[in-house]
Amino acid sequence: MLSLEALRSVDWTFREVRAKEGIHGLHSYPAMMAPPVARTLLEHLSHPHDTVLDPFCGSGTVIAEAMRLHRFAIGLDINPLALLIARVKANPLPMEKLEQAYEHIQEQQRQLGQVEPPQFANIDYWFKPEVQQQLAVLKAAIDTLDDEPLKEFCLVVFSRVVREVSNTRPSEFKLFRLPPEKLRQHCPDAFAVFRERFWECATVMHQWWEETKDVAVRPRLLLHDTRQSLPLEPESVDLVLTSPPYGDARTTVAYGQFSRLSLQWLGLWQEDLDRLSLGGTPRSFPSPPPTLSTVLDAIAQRDAKRAKEVAAFYADLNDCLRNIAAVTKEGGYAVFVVANRKVKGVVLPTDKVIAELLPEFDVVATFVREIPHKRMPLRNSPSNIPGETDTTMLAEHIVILRKVRPTRASPPMVTAGQLRLLERRTCYSPTKRKFIALDSKNR
Ligand SMILES: C[S@@+](CC[C@H](N)C(=O)[O-])C[C@H]1O[C@@H](n2cnc3c(N)ncnc32)[C@H](O)[C@@H]1O
Numbered sequence: 001m002l003s004l005e006a007l008r009s010v011d012w013t014f015r016e017v018r019a020k021e022g023i024h025g026l027h028s029y030p031a032m033m034a035p036p037v038a039r040t041l042l043e044h045l046s047h048p049h050d051t052v053l054d055p056f057c058g059s060g061t062v063i064a065e066a067m068r069l070h071r072f073a074i075g076l077d078i079n080p081l082a083l084l085i086a087r088v089k090a091n092p093l094p095m096e097k098l099e100q101a102y103e104h105i106q107e108q109q110r111q112l113g114q115v116e117p118p119q120f121a122n123i124d125y126w127f128k129p130e131v132q133q134q135l136a137v138l139k140a141a142i143d144t145l146d147d148e149p150l151k152e153f154c155l156v157v158f159s160r161v162v163r164e165v166s167n168t169r170p171s172e173f174k175l176f177r178l179p180p181e182k183l184r185q186h187c188p189d190a191f192a193v194f195r196e197r198f199w200e201c202a203t204v205m206h207q208w209w210e211e212t213k214d215v216a217v218r219p220r221l222l223l224h225d226t227r228q229s230l231p232l233e234p235e236s237v238d239l240v241l242t243s244p245p246y247g248d249a250r251t252t253v254a255y256g257q258f259s260r261l262s263l264q265w266l267g268l269w270q271e272d273l274d275r276l277s278l279g280g281t282p283r284s285f286p287s288p289p290p291t292l293s294t295v296l297d298a299i300a301q302r303d304a305k306r307a308k309e310v311a312a313f314y315a316d317l318n319d320c321l322r323n324i325a326a327v328t329k330e331g332g333y334a335v336f337v338v339a340n341r342k343v344k345g346v347v348l349p350t351d352k353v354i355a356e357l358l359p360e361f362d363v364v365a366t367f368v369r370e371i372p373h374k375r376m377p378l379r380n381s382p383s384n385i386p387g388e389t390d391t392t393m394l395a396e397h398i399v400i401l402r403k404v405r406p407t408r409a410s411p412p413m414v415t416a417g418q419l420r421l422l423e424r425r426t427c428y429s430p431t432k433r434k435f436i437a438l439d440s441k442n443r
Contacts, residue, residue, distance in 0.1 A: 003044050004364060004400070010040055012369035012398065023208040026201055027085045027156050028163075029059035030173045030253045033243050033337055037369070037398065038065040041241055045333045045400070046071055049217065050238035055226040055324055058255075060086025062241050063219045068212055073219035074237075076226055078276050080268040081159065081259040083221050088156045090219040091149035092209035098202040101150045108141035109191070115140045120264045125177070131165050134190035135265060153205060159262035160197050165190045166261055173258045225276060227319040232327045234407075240324055243337040243396075246350075248279030248313050252341065278320070279313030288314065289356035295346050302344040310343055314353060321357045325407045332403050334361060339371075339396045351397035360408075361401035368395050 014036040020028075024035050038061050046052055048070040054062040057075030063086050066073035075086050117123065117132040127135065135158075142158055145151040165188040169176045178186055222231060246252045256273030263269040274280055288296060292314055300307035328334055338350040355363045371394060 007040070007044050007365065007367070007400070010367075012037065012367050022211075023064055023089050023204055024059075024061055026089065026204055027059060027160055029082060029085065030255055030258050031243065031246070032059055033061040035061055035065060037337065038062045038241065039069070041335050041398070041400075042066055042069050042071060042239070045241075045335065046239040051236060052239045052241060053232070053237040053324075053327065054242045055230065055240065055320060056242050056244045057086055057221065058082045058243075060089045060219075060221070063221065064089040064208075066241075067215055067217070067219050070215055070217060071239075072217045074232065075219060075221045076224040076230070077221075078223065078225050079255055079259055079273055080223060081262050081266070082255070083223055084152060084159070084266070084268075085156055086219075086221050088149070088153050088205075089208070090221060091152070092212045093149060093153055093205055094209045094213075095202060095206040097147070097150055098153070098205060101145060101147075101154055102198055102202070104145060105138070105141045105154065108144050109137055112137050112140055118265065118267065120269070123264075126166050126168065126175075126261055128167070128187070131188060131190055135162060135165070138190060138194055139265060153201070154198075155266060157194065157198050157201050159266065160201075161190055161194045162262050162265045164188065164193050164197070168261070174254050175257050175260065226323060227278075227316055228323070230323045230327050234326050235329045237327045238329055238332045240328055240332070240334040242335070244317060244320065245278050246339045246341055247343075247348075248309060249274035249277045250280075251309075251343075278316040279309065280316075281312070282308065283312045283315050284308070285311040285315035285318065289353065291349055291352045291356055295348055298346045299344050302346075306344055310348065314357075317354075318357050321354065325358055325360055325403070328403045328407075330403050330406060333364070334358070334401045334403065336399045336401075337396055338399065351399045354399055355401065358401060360403055360405040362404050364400045364402050366400070367398040369398060370395055 014034055020032075021035055024032065042052065042062075042065055046066075046069075050071050051074065052062065052066045052071045053074045053076075054060075054066075055076045057063055057077050058079070059082055060075055063073045063075045067090060073090075075083070077083055077086070114133065115136040117127075117136040123132060138158055138161070142151060142154040145154060164170070167177050167183055167186065169178055177183065224231060245255070249256060254274050255277060256275075259273065260269065285292070285296075288311065296307050296311055299310055324334060336351070336354050338354065340347055340349050340351060342348070351366055355361070
């Protein structure tokens with residue numbers, strides 16, 4: 001039921017709800033969308049069987065909630081770890097199968113003996129030798145599973161274990177090594193941690209299977225750089241619901257750094273994802289819209305280099321918005337959950353900038369919500385002077401837009417042949433700039 005009136009009376013804080021309820025607690029991910037926010041927007045702005053797109057899907061909060069509500073969800077992201085987590089949420093599994101997988105892994109662990117750990121840079125810095133041995137055995141044991149969704153579930157559990165048994169500080173998203181004293185005492189048993197996390201995740205997964213076993217539509221998840229034209233037909237999406245990155249990965253959330261150790265162990269690490277993320281590579285924004293132009297000038301007066309970095313982020317975001325506009329149906333909604341961070345003391349009104357970058361959309365409503373739980377930097381150093389911090393991103397803006405005019409020029413559309421390939425689980429590789437088969441190396 002499409003009802004904006006009902007949305008106006010929502011208390012968007014959802015104070016009483018746990019940030020990682022149910023299936024959303026399967027694996028942590030930076031700056032996850034609050035599940036009740038996703039659920040409420042989906043319920044009010046789309047119908048069952050509508051196509052819902054999250055072009056920055058991360059760990060798949062929108063995807064899972066859309067599936068629960070019988071919407072056809074499509075998720076895109078450049079991060080293979082995010083897609084793995086989202087794919088596992090999209091393929092619910094009952095306890096019976098999970099128990100079989102665990103027994104199989106146990107059996108393999110016994111048979112495999114010693115396994116050579118992978119060779120990646122700094123492995124000895126981040127993992128103690130005994131931990132490397134155990135992780136190598138666990139990974140080899142999981143790889144012998146034939147059932148793909150089951151194997152991917154186990155790989156998500158494995159990724160959690162990698163983080164937990166590494167020498168990194170547990171509470172940080174960025175990679176910081178434990179201080180020497182703590183490192184000396186840090187002797188984790190990766191097998192025991194795997195056992196514990198496996199059953200925790202299995203319980204959550206079984207509940208999720210119970211909740212969704214009657215859902216006929218399954219989400220589709222693709223490795224894709226949203227700055228490139230989207231692998232979707234023009235005007236085919238009823239609702240876009242997403243939270244884009246808040247800024248470049250260097251000064252805001254480093255999704256690549258968060259994922260690196262897991263990706264290296266999973267054999268999925270290709271290159272520095274943070275450089276592929278919005279604003280990761282220098283570029284200019286030749287004619288920014290009025291609001292952005294004003295804030296860029298204000299930042300430039302304080303720091304010309306920072307102003308250029310901020311402009312690069314918005315130039316990338318603009319490319320994404322052009323592609324998103326092209327695939328949204330006329331009459332369809334696009335909702336962006338953003339945080340208006342500060343750079344050099346200047347507030348970046350991303351909610352207003354997005355509206356200005358989407359001239360074929362009208363702003364229907366903007367809601368501001370406090371962030372009670374979200375795991376992301378709440379303090380930054382806007383001046384880059386050590387010790388000098390400022391609060392940032394304590395509230396987020398939910399901007400609801402509606403497409404009321406046609407998009408002028410559509411980016412090139414994929415051919416019917418390519419769409420069939422997508423059905424067979426291929427993906428678009430941002431690094432190779434082409435569609436590639438999802439073999440084990442690319443997943
Ligand atoms: C705020 S997070 C999304 C979190 C997600 N809503 C969730 O609940 O897990 C933003 C996501 O954008 C992705 N991203 C960054 N640059 C991208 C690009 N060029 N194309 C597609 N995804 C990108 C990041 O990898 C990250 O997963």
